[in-house]
Amino acid sequence: MNVEKIPATEGRFNLQNYDETYANFDWAEVEKQFTWYETGKVNMAYEAIDRHLLTDKKDKPALLYSDLTREETYTYAQLSELSNKFGNVLRKLGIQKGDRVFVFMPRTPELYVSVLGTIKVGAIVGPLFEAFMEAAVRDRLSDSEAVAIVTVPSLLSRIPVDELPALKHVILVGGADEQKEGVTSFEAAMAEASSELEIEWVDREDGMILHYTSGSTGKPKGVLHVHNVMIQHLQTGKWVLDFQDDDIYWCTADPGWVTGTAYGIFSPWLNGVTNVVRGGRFTPEDWYKTIEKYKVTVWYSAPTAFRMLMGAGDEVVKKFDLSSLRHVLSVGEPLNPEVVYWGLRVFNHRIHDNWWMTETGGQLISNFRSMPIKPGSMGKPIPGVHAAIIDNQGNELPANRMGNLAIRVGWPAMMRKIWNNPAKYEEYFHIPGWYVSGDSAYKDEEGYFWFQGRIDDVINTSGERVGPFEVESKLVEHPAVAEAGVIGKPDPLRGEIIKAFISLRSGYEPSEALMEDIRKFVKEGLAAHAAPREIEFRDKLPKTRSGKIMRRVLKAWELGLPTGDLSTMED
Ligand code: WT7
Numbered sequence: 001m002n003v004e005k006i007p008a009t010e011g012r013f014n015l016q017n018y019d020e021t022y023a024n025f026d027w028a029e030v031e032k033q034f035t036w037y038e039t040g041k042v043n044m045a046y047e048a049i050d051r052h053l054l055t056d057k058k059d060k061p062a063l064l065y066s067d068l069t070r071e072e073t074y075t076y077a078q079l080s081e082l083s084n085k086f087g088n089v090l091r092k093l094g095i096q097k098g099d100r101v102f103v104f105m106p107r108t109p110e111l112y113v114s115v116l117g118t119i120k121v122g123a124i125v126g127p128l129f130e131a132f133m134e135a136a137v138r139d140r141l142s143d144s145e146a147v148a149i150v151t152v153p154s155l156l157s158r159i160p161v162d163e164l165p166a167l168k169h170v171i172l173v174g175g176a177d178e179q180k181e182g183v184t185s186f187e188a189a190m191a192e193a194s195s196e197l198e199i200e201w202v203d204r205e206d207g208m209i210l211h212y213t214s215g216s217t218g219k220p221k222g223v224l225h226v227h228n229v230m231i232q233h234l235q236t237g238k239w240v241l242d243f244q245d246d247d248i249y250w251c252t253a254d255p256g257w258v259t260g261t262a263y264g265i266f267s268p269w270l271n272g273v274t275n276v277v278r279g280g281r282f283t284p285e286d287w288y289k290t291i292e293k294y295k296v297t298v299w300y301s302a303p304t305a306f307r308m309l310m311g312a313g314d315e316v317v318k319k320f321d322l323s324s325l326r327h328v329l330s331v332g333e334p335l336n337p338e339v340v341y342w343g344l345r346v347f348n349h350r351i352h353d354n355w356w357m358t359e360t361g362g363q364l365i366s367n368f369r370s371m372p373i374k375p376g377s378m379g380k381p382i383p384g385v386h387a388a389i390i391d392n393q394g395n396e397l398p399a400n401r402m403g404n405l406a407i408r409v410g411w412p413a414m415m416r417k418i419w420n421n422p423a424k425y426e427e428y429f430h431i432p433g434w435y436v437s438g439d440s441a442y443k444d445e446e447g448y449f450w451f452q453g454r455i456d457d458v459i460n461t462s463g464e465r466v467g468p469f470e471v472e473s474k475l476v477e478h479p480a481v482a483e484a485g486v487i488g489k490p491d492p493l494r495g496e497i498i499k500a501f502i503s504l505r506s507g508y509e510p511s512e513a514l515m516e517d518i519r520k521f522v523k524e525g526l527a528a529h530a531a532p533r534e535i536e537f538r539d540k541l542p543k544t545r546s547g548k549i550m551r552r553v554l555k556a557w558e559l560g561l562p563t564g565d566l567s568t569m570e571d
Helices: 018-024 044-048 050-054 078-091 111-121 134-144 153-158 186-192 227-239 258-270 284-294 303-312 314-318 337-347 422-427 467-474 514-525 551-559
Strands: 061-066 069-075 100-104 124-128 149-153 171-172 184-186 207-213 219-226 248-250 274-277 299-303 328-331 351-354 387-390 401-410 436-441 448-452 459-461 465-466 481-491 493-506 534-537
Touching: 044 050, 044 227, 044 387, 050 078, 061 078, 061 111, 061 207, 061 467, 069 078, 078 111, 100 134, 100 153, 100 184, 100 207, 111 149, 111 186, 124 134, 134 153, 149 186, 153 171, 171 207, 184 186, 207 227, 207 258, 207 284, 219 227, 248 258, 248 493, 248 514, 258 274, 258 299, 274 284, 284 303, 284 314, 303 314, 303 337, 314 337, 328 337, 337 351, 387 436, 459 481, 459 493, 467 481, 467 493, 467 514, 481 551, 493 514, 514 534
Parallel strands: 061 274, 100 124, 100 149, 124 207, 149 171, 171 184, 248 274, 248 299, 299 328, 328 351, 493 534
Antiparallel strands: 061 069, 207 219, 387 401, 401 436, 436 448, 459 465, 481 493
């Protein structure tokens, strides 16, 4: 594409000789930097936190936390001690290596301590976004057979303990008075626990974190990552986030999603930088104030947030001193060129787009500081990774031809398993030698990648992946709904919004009130972000002869496009 390039800027770590590094890079060079390189035994939490206690980073702030009621600082030494304690709390409950322990709570220091402590005893941590309602919580806990969950009193009613036979322990943060069997008070247990812990040394291929993500059909998929991801998290922290020792870094993503763990926990702490966490809801003023107050230098956010900030206007920006910023990045959905130009104008910074997925575990394609940016492009592959556009047979396509965005198998952070679902896992690798992302894209003659869309029906709304099937299943539970088909409808602010086409059971008539009731039903039954913003009632939905809702036809109707091949459609 012929767009004006925004010139490179001076980085500090720098990926100055991109072509040379790209051609010669060997991941073993990164592995050697870890203490486990010799022993072969490893633990992510040790490498991210405890290792720094042997250096002058011991008393350096690791976590700067604030929300409406709390404002706290934790050094590396303090996080080490607290996570040791939590590890002992889990051990005392009988939690062992490989057990699944979920965290289901708002972004607070206790969440971070729980994640680290869980990993320290070799258990697998499962982060759950706090907006999930009962059905979503049940599906994920039961699929993974979680044995323990850390949560807060306000979310307790969404955990259907009786329906989860494997779940033995609920650890409650801030609910000391809830005296029930199987319920442990976080505070009481922490007060008793020793701050000395024997870390569980595991194999680099042992499970560490289980992130549930949405696909187009069926239940959410549990994507398992192993301790080995640290190699990529350490290195992309340098190449992509440009980390240096004195950086104050703010990743705005919630740890319920992969960005909020990989780049909101592991990458910054592996690199020993100071990590800012802001709890509570988004407002433009709050966000700018956070940058001003902590003198944030590296800021990692998402297109939907940048668009909301843009919508709040340039005047708001001028009220704050944002001069500490030196590097701004975005991930999760396409970053519109107009947002990049806006960023240049108001922050005097390029916003660096990058691409990856829950399944890829770490960043794979990026606009590096040391390269010119073409607004609208996701950038180029990181060294050590071969990304390509391939056809359905696995042939690499020439420049500017649209096809499957695929990665040659074998980068360090690649998922190792879809929990309980080997067939699903295999689907990603159905073209031999390749991981097929499900995104379509093209590569221009200079090697920049351009995102075109999802090939499957997954909806990306405000940077969050929502599976149409999960929403449809919830919709048809509503007494008025006979059938439902759900699609993503392009939206200037949210990227896509969820639109539901619904046919009603006999005896029900379309109305505004019914629409509102259905919306509320999904909000309360599944999650607020999964509720359809738009609902359209139809007498009949387009289906295949085998009874599958044809979402592509719904989408074509919605966009006024040709419906394509209808040979499989029922009469
Ligand atoms: C899907 C993955 C991994 C970060 C958070 C999302 C879309 C991601 C970009 C980008 C266009 C993007 C893709 C991808 N996506 N980054 N820079 N430009 N689209 O993780 O929830 O697993 O979603 O998000 O469609 O497949 P996720």
